Amino acid sequence: MNPVIALVGRPNVGKSTLFNRLTRSRDALVADFPGLTRDRKYGNGQLGGKEYTVIDTGGISGGISGDEQGIDAAMAEQSLLAIDEADIVLFLVDARSGLIPADEAIANHLRVNQKKTWLVVNKTDGLEEHSAMAEFWTLGLGDPHPIAASHGRNVTTLIDEVLAPFPEREENAPPPDAERGIRIGVIGRPNVGKSTLVNRLLGEERVVVFDEAGTTRDAIEIPFERRGRRYVLIDTAGVRRRKNVSLTAEKFSIIKTLDAIKECHVAVMVLDARSGLVEQDLHLLDYVLNSGRALVLAVNKWDGLESEQRDKMRSEIKRRLGFADYADLHFISALHGTAVGDLYPSIERAFKAATAHWSTNRLTTLLQDAVSEHQPPLVHGRRIKLRMAHQGGSNPPIIVVHGNQTQALPEAYKRYLTNTFRKVLKVRGTPIRFEFRSGN
Numbered sequence: 001m002n003p004v005i006a007l008v009g010r011p012n013v014g015k016s017t018l019f020n021r022l023t024r025s026r027d028a029l030v031a032d033f034p035g036l037t038r039d040r041k042y043g044n045g046q047l048g049g050k051e052y053t054v055i056d057t058g059g060i061s062g063g064i065s066g067d068e069q070g071i072d073a074a075m076a077e078q079s080l081l082a083i084d085e086a087d088i089v090l091f092l093v094d095a096r097s098g099l100i101p102a103d104e105a106i107a108n109h110l111r112v113n114q115k116k117t118w119l120v121v122n123k124t125d126g127l128e129e130h131s132a133m134a135e136f137w138t139l140g141l142g143d144p145h146p147i148a149a150s151h152g153r154n155v156t157t158l159i160d161e162v163l164a165p166f167p168e169r170e171e172n173a174p175p176p177d178a179e180r181g182i183r184i185g186v187i188g189r190p191n192v193g194k195s196t197l198v199n200r201l202l203g204e205e206r207v208v209v210f211d212e213a214g215t216t217r218d219a220i221e222i223p224f225e226r227r228g229r230r231y232v233l234i235d236t237a238g239v240r241r242r243k244n245v246s247l248t249a250e251k252f253s254i255i256k257t258l259d260a261i262k263e264c265h266v267a268v269m270v271l272d273a274r275s276g277l278v279e280q281d282l283h284l285l286d287y288v289l290n291s292g293r294a295l296v297l298a299v300n301k302w303d304g305l306e307s308e309q310r311d312k313m314r315s316e317i318k319r320r321l322g323f324a325d326y327a328d329l330h331f332i333s334a335l336h337g338t339a340v341g342d343l344y345p346s347i348e349r350a351f352k353a354a355t356a357h358w359s360t361n362r363l364t365t366l367l368q369d370a371v372s373e374h375q376p377p378l379v380h381g382r383r384i385k386l387r388m389a390h391q392g393g394s395n396p397p398i399i400v401v402h403g404n405q406t407q408a409l410p411e412a413y414k415r416y417l418t419n420t421f422r423k424v425l426k427v428r429g430t431p432i433r434f435e436f437r438s439g440n
């Protein structure tokens with residue numbers, strides 16, 4: 001689990017600028033909640049062996065018509081939600097505009113909040129730090145920390161200090177081992193039917209649920225057994241939380257979702273056949289792909305649809321989710337239990353593919369066959385050479401290819417290799433990554 005840093009502050013203080021500096025934006029995940037005018041953005045970053053997650057409450061997503069009250073309310077709501085999810089709050093103020101009443105309002109809220117809060121004074125570039133800090137002491141939030149997000153000034157030092165209490169964790173650490181079973185993360189946006197599916201998966205006949213639930217942040221891990229196989233379900237919907245107290249699903253949390261993706265072997269992503277695909281689905285899916293996790297897609301609420309609607313939905317999914325075509329696609333009804341059992345063979349297959357090991361001999365032969373079938377192009381009159389392949393990791397599988405001038409290998413050729421390896425090695429349900437090394 002990464003420590004979670006929330007960036008809060010009024011508009012224009014530099015939250016997005018800092019967010020971009022702190023994250024690899026490729027990974028950023030946007031949570032667009034209906035009814036809110038501002039999006040929250042989630043991204044991961046890394047500093048000195050520590051990984052962290054940053055939440056930016058800054059982006060205005062349109063639909064604003066000069067309604068200041070509305071903006072303030074929406075911002076306050078986003079900030080509160082972000083603070084709720086965070087371990088650390090960075091409260092940004094602007095050295096150039098100085099202290100203004102909106103800052104005081106936010107500070108009042110932060111002072112009563114229990115979260116560890118750092119007062120960060122941005123845009124100190126070209127200013128004398130000491131005097132730029134002076135007026136912010138009155139906020140009563142301790143030492144102001146001067147930075148310049150757009151120049152990077154003091155940013156690393158600050159984050160280093162902020163992360164000091166948190167332990168180191170290997171970047172892109174693989175999920176925990178499979179000793180207790182295949183770890184299944186059930187994910188998806190609100191209302192697609194995650195809770196219903198979790199209950200259905202656990203309520204199936206002959207499923208034995210063990211009573212040794214652990215937790216990953218707030219998501220509950222539920223170990224169970226089915227037909228002699230062990231699994232651990234990571235329940236982001238909070239179905240089994242505080243048994244018997246309340247079965248109402250909790251509010252959707254991106255952080256729980258990110259944790260589940262990180263901690264699972266196979267993600268089961270639930271989509272809603274009735275509402276169709278929305279941006280949030282695609283953002284989430286994109287994130288799963290970037291994370292390299294094995295994936296099974298479940299289109300839920302398939303019951304009671306007219307066959308026309310089904311055809312329409314099926315073709316929309318095929319068209320828009322083409323980039324996730326390695327994942328098995330199931331049309332299910334969690335409510336009625338239809339086809340829910342079919343998820344298991346896909347989960348097993350995806351897990352097997354994601355954790356498979358292939359010998360260097362096999363991979364190299366496969367590479368040479370692929371190359372003789374279809375030669376890489378010439379670059380400056382010299383042919384790109386691909387000589388040898390070995391496995392560099394698993395979950396997701398990484399194939400390392402050695403050769404000459406590999407940096408000039410066109411994308412189309414990489415796709416050809418990926419498809420060929422995928423087909424021959426029968427890899428389904430997991431992304432497969434290639435790394436190219438060059439002798440010269």
Ligand code: GDP
Nearest residue numbers: 011012013014015016017058123148149150151
């Ligand atoms: P947000 O609304 O809080 O997300 O603020 P932005 O990140 O969009 O920044 C608002 C403006 O401040 C932009 O024009 C940025 O280029 C500028 N800005 C951000 N950080 C700095 C900084 O460290 N120094 C200066 N001079 N300008 C900055």
Ligand code: GDP
Nearest residue numbers: 190191192193194195196237249301333334335
């Ligand atoms: P979550 O927010 O993703 O956990 O979604 P829930 O499991 O709470 O389901 C949201 C709503 O969709 C509830 O009213 C469910 O009864 C309904 N629902 C869930 N699965 C199905 C299904 O397979 N078919 C139909 N028709 N409704 C479903």
